[in-house]
Amino acid sequence: MGLARYPGDQFLTNVVRIFSETLIPQQMANSLVVAVGDALVTCVLSFISAYALVFFPVRWGSVVFALIPATIMLPLDIRVITTYQVASNVLSPINALLDITGVNGLIAQVFGAPVMLEWSVLNTHFGLIAPLVAHGTGTFLFRQFFLVLPRDLVKAARMDGAGPIRFLFDILLPLSRPSFAALFVLTFLGGWTQYLWPLVASSTPNMQTAVVGLARLAPDTEGVMPDFPLIMAGAVVVSIIPLVMIAVLQRYLVRGLVLSEK
């Protein structure tokens, strides 16, 4: 008994077993869709909302900003029960609104039945991604960056005849590339390593992400010695993509981490 002191020659055998005996390869494709989807959508939406809030005279801007800090304080894992309920019917707030305002009573009298809209996003890629995007860090990050840009940038652009859209694509976007990369790496890793949300939001094994699939390789019953070689090979396989990403895009990740602290 005890840990072997030197690595044996079975590593490749175990990796091959991961690919042939488990659903991990397909689940890694899910992880990739979730992580890339989360990172891309977060980057784009945060970028355009920060742009709107910094470069336009919007009176309701501070109201929108007030909505953000709470999203950083209360991560998805805390509010998972009710987020699950909302995801099981995304249109339920509209139903509730119709009920409260009495519109539904009116509709029921006229048409015989109240409106009950239903749209479940559970067990879909969209459902796996959307709650992860509902987060304000990215908007903060871009705002921070926009605020330190030279004050005369907009003036110069307008003098040259550029409108808001032109300014966004031709001036702001190229300047923001490093911030984009930092946020992308950070959210990609966040999406890849999610556990609780993909666990509850995916009801079939082939919609689960690789991390969930890995945790499911361990036996549920007490007292059974798990198949450690298989599980450890799985842990290596599941972690290889984010690890390579970190090793290569190190400076963007560090930048992202430092920025996200502010």
Add this chain to the structure above:
Amino acid sequence: MSSPPQALFANRWLPVLLVTPLALLIVIFFYVPIFQAFYWSFFLERPFGGGSIFVGWANFARVLSDPQFWEAGKRTVIFMVIGSSLAVLVPLIPAVAADRQVRLSQPARNVLVWPKGVAGASIGVIFAFIFNPFVGILSPLNQWFPGIWAPGIDGTDAFIMLIAAHVWSGIPFNFVILLAGLQSLPRTMHQAAAMDGAGARRRIFDVQLPLIMPQVFLTPVLEFTESITSAFALVDTMTKGGLGGSTNLLVYKIYVDGFNGYDLSGAATQTAILMVFVVLLTGAQFALLGRRINYER
């Protein structure tokens, strides 16, 4: 908000259009669930949508009189405090070393960020193996002193295992923040202290550490929220909240009550309590620590 920094574009509908997608997502998947947690905590909710009855504070009375809730709450606080403090103090040592440019600090700086790519659940699975009493690294210890390490039976051992896994997973973020703090200190301070005859140790404890106190105290603020999130994946993969509740943290209990026990009202009530606790704690930390530890730079 600070005053508008630069010349602005005048357009009424474009900003609305640009903000709407993210705002909509945040409202639907953040504010509606939070509202619903508080709403449900005042109703007796039947699973599978069988209607609900208003019960006032009855859910709170039920949850607050449940000893299991207090036990889980206590464990959560212990986990947060010990886990977060260690998660900041442990990376402080390599951060100071890397700042002093000891040998191999360049590759170490790269490698120390890698745990960020290993999911909490993967860490749980791996640490469950490393700390396995029969085949893990501590198994020789059990051969010499039978039964001294038994995370499958002993609640304290299991708790230590959770903390170790949590601290390991927190190294990247805290290391990066602390190192950034150390590197932002002006070099002249080092030189001045060295000229005054302060040795390396003296400079670390009397110059560097006091000056990065803002980072040392502000990272736990973020670490607290992080510890709640990381806790679920670790508990679920390592102990399943077992061992007489000694590893049953609140996030895990909420999940089990809601998804396995179908006690939606109870789970929502505990969610509401946990959220209020986290917001108060974070707010208090920002208000108190943020102001007090503000050294002149």
